[in-house]
Amino acid sequence: MGKPDVAIVGLGPAGSLMAWKAAEAGYNVKAYDIQKTYTKPCGDAIIVKEEYEDLLRKSESIDGIVTRHIIEVSGYGSRIIEHGSPAWYIVDKTRLVGYFREQALSHGAEIVYEAMNPNVELGNVVVDARGPYAHVAVKDSYIMTYRVFVKVDSWDSDTALLSFETEKSGLAWIFPSYRGENIVNAGGGLKGESLSRVKDYVKNFLKKRFGNSFEIIEEKAAPIAVYSEVEPVTNGVIRIGEAGGLINSAGGEGIRMALISALHAFNSLSHEDPVKAYLRLVKPLVKESLLTRRLLRSVERVEARRASRLLYNLPDVFWREFLRGNMSYLLLFKSFIVKPRIGVEALRVLLSSRS
Ligand SMILES: Cc1cc2nc3c(=O)[nH]c(=O)nc-3n(C[C@H](O)[C@H](O)[C@H](O)COP(=O)(O)OP(=O)(O)OC[C@H]3O[C@@H](n4cnc5c(N)ncnc54)[C@H](O)[C@@H]3O)c2cc1C
Incomplete structure (x- = not known):
């Protein structure tokens, strides 16, 4: 048998969506994943975006809506950001990916459950979605990230909390979960620390928040590539989602970029040179990922107290748009106009991280 039109390695949100869309359009698709059921731990929060709204609804995986964020900054306290409309969906990601895979299969894609190394021999177009x-x-x-489902006395189902720990270059979260009322999805990560240190960090964070009134009912860990290269094509292989480094490094948010880059890769198939077309389509995501890498580096390189002061004082417009996946240099500029003193400080910090 000849090569398939499209070979996809990895069937998470990015690869499974691409497999579905390509098979549905009549391409001959062969895809690989290690696991029959997608079980990677995640915060399960997806930024609301028009590009994939319909796909999420069809998958029936949406289990909650976040309209309020609490931003906690070490040494300073917390701020509340009200969105006034849905900002994030909480999803059952296993169901979401399962639905995408089922759709791919029902449109004739072949799925092989084994580990594969993406290389150009696999298909006419090869997609790395690992x-x-x-x-x-x-x-x-x-970094290694630790995620737990935790039973607590109460948690507002429309509220998500992000806690920035500048001293340790860490981030912890508490999100509502699809597992039911008062079961939250919590977790965190720390730069350059072992998994056992990350676990302690998350458990202490939970203790501070809930005292002894919490019970961990499931725990898991997974890597998150917030320091990787942003590289949407390597040696002729198209890389979508986190495999391409497409992730908001300043918050670890990657599902949106996984889905949108998969749609870009699918749309590039109808072009004479899919690789070239993909590079053009994916450019805004590449730019955003690079900017978030730079923000992360900047905050990490300055003294913790200064970083905390800066994060805490960023204007609401910054946080609101950042949390809605609208990170750009224009947003930074707008934020600086609202608070010029913070703008000058942020600019100094950004410039100091250029090396
Ligand atoms: C703990 C944690 C919490 C997170 N929380 C959020 C959040 O709340 N919101 C958000 O937007 N993002 C979050 N992220 C990031 C998000 O999970 C990822 O960015 C997103 O899942 C990327 O999708 P993907 O399809 O690119 O890759 P993945 O979801 O990682 O899927 C990759 C797939 O490739 C398969 N695979 C790997 N190697 C091979 C191989 N050699 N051969 C075949 N198959 C292979 C894997 O089995 C997997 O199914 C979180 C990440 C972690 C670790």
Whole structure:
């Protein structure tokens, strides 16, 4: 048998969506994943975006809506950002990916459950969608993240909390979960620390918040490639989602970019040179990912107290748009106009991280 039109390695949100769309359009698709059921731990929060709204609804995986964020900054306290409309969906990601895979199969895609190394021999167009696992061989390109489902006395189902710990270059979260009322999805990550240190960090964070009134009912860990190269094509292989480094490094948010880059890769198939077309379509995501890498580096390089002061004082417009996946230089500029003193400080910090 000849090569398939499209070979896809990895069937997370990015790869499974691409497999579905390509098979539905009549391409001959062969796809690979290690696991029959997608079980990677995640915060399960997806930024609301028109590009994939319909797909999420069809999958019936939406289990909650976030309209309020609490932003906690170490040493300073917390701020509340009200969105006034849905900002994030909370999804059952296993169901979401399962639905995409079922659709791919029902449109004739072949799925093989084995580990594969993407290389140009696999198909006429080859797509690397291995997520962070495409980077784990590269030292310091990722951090280990710990995620738990926790039973608590109460938690507002429309509220998500992000806690920035500048001293340790850490981030922890508490989100509502699809597992039911008062079961939250919590977790965190720390730069350059072992998994056991990350676990302690998350457990202490939960203790501070809930005292002894919480019970961990499931725990899991996974890498997240917030320090990887942003590289949407390597040696002729198209890389979508986290495999391409497409992730908001300043918050670890990657599902939106996984879905949108998959749609870009699918749309590039009808072009004479899909690789070239993909590079053009994916450019805004590449720019955004690079900007978030730069923000992360900037905050990490300055003294913790200064970083905290800066984060805490960023204007609401910054947080609101950042949390809605609208990160850009224009947003930074707008934020600086609203608070010029913070703008000058942020600019100094950004410029100091250029090296
Ligand atoms: C703990 C944690 C919490 C997170 N929380 C959020 C959040 O709340 N919101 C958000 O937007 N993002 C979050 N992220 C990031 C998000 O999970 C990823 O960015 C997103 O899932 C990327 O999708 P993907 O399809 O690119 O890769 P993945 O979801 O990682 O899927 C990759 C797939 O490739 C398969 N695979 C790997 N290697 C091979 C191989 N050699 N051969 C075949 N198959 C292979 C894997 O089995 C997997 O199914 C979180 C990440 C972690 C670790």
